[in-house]
Amino acid sequence: MLAMIGPPCRRGQSPREGVGDAYHGVQRWPDMDRDTIWAHLVRGEPFNRRDLPQVDGRLDLRGLVTEGVTRVEGALWENIDFSEAGLPRLQLFRTTIRNCRFVNAKCRSWGMWGNTIEDTSFAKADLRDAGIGGIDGGRWNVLRRVDFAQTDLRGAMPGPATFGHCTFDRAKLKKVEFRGSQMVDCQFIGPLEEVIFGSRAPRDTTTPPNQMIDVDFSRAQFRMVGFEKLALDRVLWPDDDEHIVVDDYPAVVDRILARLEGQDDVRARSVLGLYSWHKKWLVPEQEKGVVSLWDLRKYGGQAMVDEILPLLRPDPSQRP
Incomplete structure (x- = not known):
């Protein structure tokens, strides 16, 4: 069962652009922002990774910062x-x-x-x-x-x-x-x-x-x-x-x-x-x-x- 929760990125609980939004001076999120990615991950929803930044074969979410208590249920990371x-x-x-x-x-x-x-x-x-x-x-x-x-x-x-x-x-x-x-x-x-x-x-x-x-x-x-x-x-x-x-x-x-x-x-x-x-x-x-x-x-x-x-x-x- 996938989590069906309220919007995980409402004010006060959304990821913030922080130390990890750019590594070595290269902007890593030209199309899909990390709020959207985090919403998919929290809800356990699939999304297209093809054009997203990768590092060593992994989706690059280095430096992501969240606030508040976040419930994740039935997801695959x-x-x-x-x-x-x-x-x-x-x-x-x-x-x-x-x-x-x-x-x-x-x-x-x-x-x-x-x-x-x-x-x-x-x-x-x-x-x-x-x-x-x-x-x-x-x-x-x-x-x-x-x-x-x-x-x-x-x-x-x-x-x-x-x-x-x-x-x-x-x-x-x-x-x-x-x-x-x-x-x-x-x-x-x-x-x-x-x-x-x-x-x-x-x-x-x-x-x-x-x-x-x-x-x-x-x-x-x-x-x-x-x-x-x-x-x-x-x-x-x-x-x-x-x-x-x-x-x-x-x-x-x-x-x-x-x-x-x-x-x-x-x-x-x-x-x-x-x-x-x-x-x-x-x-x-x-x-x-x-x-x-x-x-x-x-x-x-x-x-x-x-x-x-x-x-x-x-x-x-x-x-x-």
């Missing part, structure tokens, strides 16, 4: 370059975005319900506070081969969504909760701060659980990263001196808790609280896990790192 565009507060319903570029675009506070996004780049885009986990009529968002290199995702709410073959190369991931986000063959590079991956979103019983299949964290840095009810048997853990991968993670967590239990020092209590949280979300299937020395150092100082490191070695009493 394919082969479009929205680089440097200002597109805040879009509300996307059952829309397909394919082979598009939103490089360095302003996409803050997007709302997304039941969309499909494929072969698209959000490199360096601003997706802060975006709601990516919306479900519409039993459909959740599916993102395949999406590039989030250096994307600002702080405060985003992924929720129930499928991420397949996506890359998060130095994306700004802080206070992001991937609860119920299905991760398949994805790669994370750079710091993740206060990020949670969970099997399901709260109160969600409709979408398949996240299983973290072939997720590569080998070049990531964990800073207060948590996993909720996940086996994590198909994950590549961070591979550097700030992370210690252990084969008997549940036993290691128990040893850390036993060591810190009863200590009155505020730093010990902080680390005790942190690992009590980690233990809460363990599942029997989980064997491997990782200890972030950054976390220990932040909450307990180097002395806490020195105290905990011996506990990460296999327990001699458990050897055959």
Whole structure:
């Protein structure tokens, strides 16, 4: 179903001619203005692209700027370059975005319900506070081969969504909760701060659980990263001196808790609280896990790192 909405280009909500109306001194819109193009895109209506400006095989909408909240429903956006565009507060319903570029675009506070996004780049885009986990009529968002290199995702709410073959190369991931986000063959590079991956979103019983299949964290840095009810048997853990991968993670967590239990020092209590949280979300299937020395150092100082490191070695009493 295509969107049937009021005129999207009425006063106060129309695209403005801005930084992108001319590149390199060449006027790019001799016949059809961008208000008209945007109206077609918002309504999901076909239009003749033959004589419109192109860049690398995509419709050239670089620098397009919109205002207000715009609802897009049932549309197909394919082969479009929205680089440097200002597109805040879009509300996307059952829309397909394919082979598009939103490089360095302003996409803050997007709302997304039941969309499909494929072969698209959000490199360096601003997706802060975006709601990516919306479900519409039993459909959740599916993102395949999406590039989030250096994307600002702080405060985003992924929720129930499928991420397949996506890359998060130095994306700004802080206070992001991937609860119920299905991760398949994805790669994370750079710091993740206060990020949670969970099997399901709260109160969600409709979408398949996240299983973290072939997720590569080998070049990531964990800073207060948590996993909720996940086996994590198909994950590549961070591979550097700030992370210690252990084969008997549940036993290691128990040893850390036993060591810190009863200590009155505020730093010990902080680390005790942190690992009590980690233990809460363990599942029997989980064997491997990782200890972030950054976390220990932040909450307990180097002395806490020195105290905990011996506990990460296999327990001699458990050897055959």
